[in-house]
Amino acid sequence: MAAAAMRVSFPEPDIALITLDxxxxxxxxxxxxxxxxxxxxxxxxxxxTDLAGLIFVSAKPGIFIAGADLREFxxxxxxxxxxxxxxCRRGQELFRRLSKTPFVTVAAIDGMCVGxxxxxxxxxxxxxxxxxxxxxxxxxxxxxxxFPGWGGTVRxxxxxxxxxxxxxxxxxxxxxxxxxYAMGLATDVVPAERLQSAAIALVRAEKASGDYLRDRxxxxxxxxxxxxxxAFLGATASAYIQQQTKGQYPAPLAALxxxxxxxxVDETAAxxxxxxxxxxxxxxxISRALINVFFLTDRNKKDPGVTDASIKPAAIKSVGVIxxxxxxxxxxxxxxxxxxxxxxxxxxxxAMQRGVRNVLEEVSFNKLTKGADxxxxxxxxxxxxxxxxxxEFSTCDLVIEAIIEKPDxxxxxxxxxxxxxxxxxxxxxxxxxxxxxxxxxxVKKPERFxxxxxxxxxxxMPLVEVIRGPQTSDQTIATAVGYCxxxxxxxxxxxxxxxxxxxxxxLPYMNEALELLLEGAPIKDIDKAAKAFGMPIGPIGLYDVxxxxxxxxxxxxxxxxxxxxxxxxxxxxxxxxxxxxxxKSGVGFSLYTGKKGKPSPDPALDxxxxxxxxxxxxxxxxxxxxxxxxxxxxxATRILDEKIVRDPRDVDLxxxxxxxFPPFKGGLLFWADTLGAAKIIEQLKPYQHLGERxxxxxxxxxxxxxxxxxxx
Ligand code: NAD
Numbered sequence: 001m002a003a004a005a006m007r008v009s010f011p012e013p014d015i016a017l018i019t020l021d022x023x024x025x026x027x028x029x030x031x032x033x034x035x036x037x038x039x040x041x042x043x044x045x046x047x048x049t050d051l052a053g054l055i056f057v058s059a060k061p062g063i064f065i066a067g068a069d070l071r072e073f074x075x076x077x078x079x080x081x082x083x084x085x086x087x088c089r090r091g092q093e094l095f096r097r098l099s100k101t102p103f104v105t106v107a108a109i110d111g112m113c114v115g116x117x118x119x120x121x122x123x124x125x126x127x128x129x130x131x132x133x134x135x136x137x138x139x140x141x142x143x144x145x146x147f148p149g150w151g152g153t154v155r156x157x158x159x160x161x162x163x164x165x166x167x168x169x170x171x172x173x174x175x176x177x178x179x180x181y182a183m184g185l186a187t188d189v190v191p192a193e194r195l196q197s198a199a200i201a202l203v204r205a206e207k208a209s210g211d212y213l214r215d216r217x218x219x220x221x222x223x224x225x226x227x228x229x230x231a232f233l234g235a236t237a238s239a240y241i242q243q244q245t246k247g248q249y250p251a252p253l254a255a256l257x258x259x260x261x262x263x264x265v266d267e268t269a270a271x272x273x274x275x276x277x278x279x280x281x282x283x284x285x286i287s288r289a290l291i292n293v294f295f296l297t298d299r300n301k302k303d304p305g306v307t308d309a310s311i312k313p314a315a316i317k318s319v320g321v322i323x324x325x326x327x328x329x330x331x332x333x334x335x336x337x338x339x340x341x342x343x344x345x346x347x348x349x350x351a352m353q354r355g356v357r358n359v360l361e362e363v364s365f366n367k368l369t370k371g372a373d374x375x376x377x378x379x380x381x382x383x384x385x386x387x388x389x390x391x392e393f394s395t396c397d398l399v400i401e402a403i404i405e406k407p408d409x410x411x412x413x414x415x416x417x418x419x420x421x422x423x424x425x426x427x428x429x430x431x432x433x434x435x436x437x438x439x440x441x442x443v444k445k446p447e448r449f450x451x452x453x454x455x456x457x458x459x460x461m462p463l464v465e466v467i468r469g470p471q472t473s474d475q476t477i478a479t480a481v482g483y484c485x486x487x488x489x490x491x492x493x494x495x496x497x498x499x500x501x502x503x504x505x506x507l508p509y510m511n512e513a514l515e516l517l518l519e520g521a522p523i524k525d526i527d528k529a530a531k532a533f534g535m536p537i538g539p540i541g542l543y544d545v546x547x548x549x550x551x552x553x554x555x556x557x558x559x560x561x562x563x564x565x566x567x568x569x570x571x572x573x574x575x576x577x578x579x580x581x582x583x584k585s586g587v588g589f590s591l592y593t594g595k596k597g598k599p600s601p602d603p604a605l606d607x608x609x610x611x612x613x614x615x616x617x618x619x620x621x622x623x624x625x626x627x628x629x630x631x632x633x634x635x636a637t638r639i640l641d642e643k644i645v646r647d648p649r650d651v652d653l654x655x656x657x658x659x660x661f662p663p664f665k666g667g668l669l670f671w672a673d674t675l676g677a678a679k680i681i682e683q684l685k686p687y688q689h690l691g692e693r694x695x696x697x698x699x700x701x702x703x704x705x706x707x708x709x710x711x712x
Pocket of ligand 1 (some may be wrong): 324325346351352403
């Protein structure tokens with residue numbers, strides 16, 4: 001029998017208190033067992049006529065209920081629609097009893113209350129919240145491809161109005177206690193230490209006024225709303241959702257349609273519609289893919305980067321950044337925002353001035369007012385130390401180099417700097433492509449040297465590759481991982497190798513786009529196929545963003561490493577020679593000289609491409625898509641074979657966070673598993689004349705033979 005996940009007590013003779021406290025877990029979760037347990041406690045309590053109220057609290061710091069058990073959801077691969085309906089009906093019927101008890105029910109929330117937890121809360125008569133920022137209410141179900149299925153879409157619009165409910169449920173974003181109070185979802189907001197006594201007082205007040213009984217009656221009926229209001233809300237919300245989801249995520253629109261369709265019916269019929277609507281989403285390929293992304297992220301949060309659990313990351317309190325360019329300024333700002341004292345310098349005084357200004361601008365930005373905030377400037381400016389001498393780095397726990405991408409320059413810097421650093425300081429490089437092993441040749445303590453590869457722009461991109469050199473110690477890896485997490489990033493540990501993980505996987509995709517172009521595929525067809533697959537930007541558009549010179553140099557490094565399969569495109573070289581470097585030079589594959597630098601087609605490009613064209617055939621979208629994405633899978637099998645990463649899930653998280661691989665496909669290898677190794681080999685067959693880059697790898701052949709998948 002599972003250990004009890006909740007306990008019942010009576011702080012006053014007529015007040016029952018259910019304390020949610022799942023044993024040995026940091027969060028309360030609604031698994032089947034927990035629902036059963038709640039069922040049996042309720043069965044006992046609802047018979048009692050002497051109770052004035054039932055209050056729910058959580059004993060977990062910062063968490064009320066974190067939602068349903070997603071492991072049970074993930075296991076529901078082949079669930080039948082009737083079983084989904086039954087699962088929803090069961091939750092609805094259980095929670096609904098909270099709105100029928102002979103006493104007042106109150107959820108007293110002092111932490112994250114989301115998903116199934118928020119549904120329990122909305123079935124209670126009242127919700128009272130603490131004023132701490134952790135106290136949040138939300139329905140994140142759309143983020144895993146479903147909508148609330150235990151009555152959330154029924155009760156929420158009845159309590160807060162259809163418009164508020166649509167916004168909460170179809171965005172999946174949580175709201176804090178102030179917002180919950182403002183929309184009437186929370187009756188009161190009080191300091192955490194007074195939460196329980198305020199909940200008891202609320203029970204007494206409700207008992208005396210009988211207001212809760214009138215609300216029970218009102219909320220069980222259809223919602224009153226004028227036709228005009230309803231049509232306006234439907235049209236605006238639907239247009240907004242379609243623009244946000246690009247038709248690739250069905251759940252938000254389904255939630256909207258469900259709620260619009262259910263306003264004219266009573267609570268019972270609305271619950272039935274919710275359960276039936278859920279059957280189309282629950283267990284669907286998109287929902288399963290999004291649940292996988294949830295698990296990838298969760299695993300990443302818990303991954304210390306090393307297998308030896310006894311190794312703990314050292315605290316990083318001060319950081320040094322050398323090179324105040326695009327990346328250096330971004331890295332410095334990320335640390336300053338988390339209150340890390342930061343020393344920064346640059347060989348060029350102008351670059352230093354610009355860099356420090358950029359750091360200040362970024363940390364002073366107030367998201368709410370969308371402008372500079374003097375208060376923030378005053379708070380953060382003292383943390384930035386523009387250094388004039390290397391000795392100023394002697395106080396740093398970690399120094400990250402982000403200077404020009406030249407091995408000699410980086411090695412010279414390390415030789416000069418290392419003697420000035422503390423013995424226990426970590427030295428890191430943000431290099432995009434140079435081997436960490438090669439750079440480490442210039443340092444005396446290679447065990448304390450590591451790659452910490454941020455992505456551009458640092459402010460937006462969550463991924464960081466922590467690159468283990470041949471001699472990097474576990475302690476250094478654990479500390480680098482800890483630092484990345486501290487500044488809010490998602491680090492994955494990768495072994496040293498050309499292109500590390502993400503750039504190595506990106507290259508076959510980018511390269512193939514140029515090959516397709518020279519065989520006759522128009523740019524717009526290539527980018528369209530990639531976007532139809534779900535990429536945020538097509539590969540040709542991406543060349544212009546990354547910079548064609550950067551792509552050219554990276555391509556050369558990869559060609560040297562893998563000459564059998566990395567084609568050196570004459571087009572890239574010609575583009576760079578013609579000064580077409582992409583957005584930064586105002587012209588690349590597109591022109592960026594128009595309004596707000598938006599891309600427009602450049603008629604002059606044809607003259608440059610024409611002499612290089614090999615064929616002019618019409619290439620179908622299917623071929624473009626297969627040739628862009630299947631070689632990525634092949635490269636991933638080589639990466640796994642070479643143990644560049646510790647787990648296939650690192651490949652998937654790296655691509656989602658590093659290049660925006662579509663989350664609704666669950667990750668590159670998760671998607672590959674939906675096809676299966678045998679089918680991938682089949683799909684590669686028409687492209688065998690293109691050589692090694694389209695040839696199934698030994699790992700893929702083996703998987704096809706043994707019927708194996710990347711996710712075991
Ligand atoms: P950048 O040109 O914007 O900045 C580099 C800065 O380093 C310049 O301000 C330059 O004056 C300074 N510098 C050069 N030599 C120096 C030295 N010896 N000492 C001190 N300062 C010196 O370049 P960036 O884009 O910020 O790239 C920096 C590093 O980050 C490179 O290794 C690059 O490969 C890597 N990187 C770049 C990106 C990207 O998209 N730009 C992404 C990931 C990693």
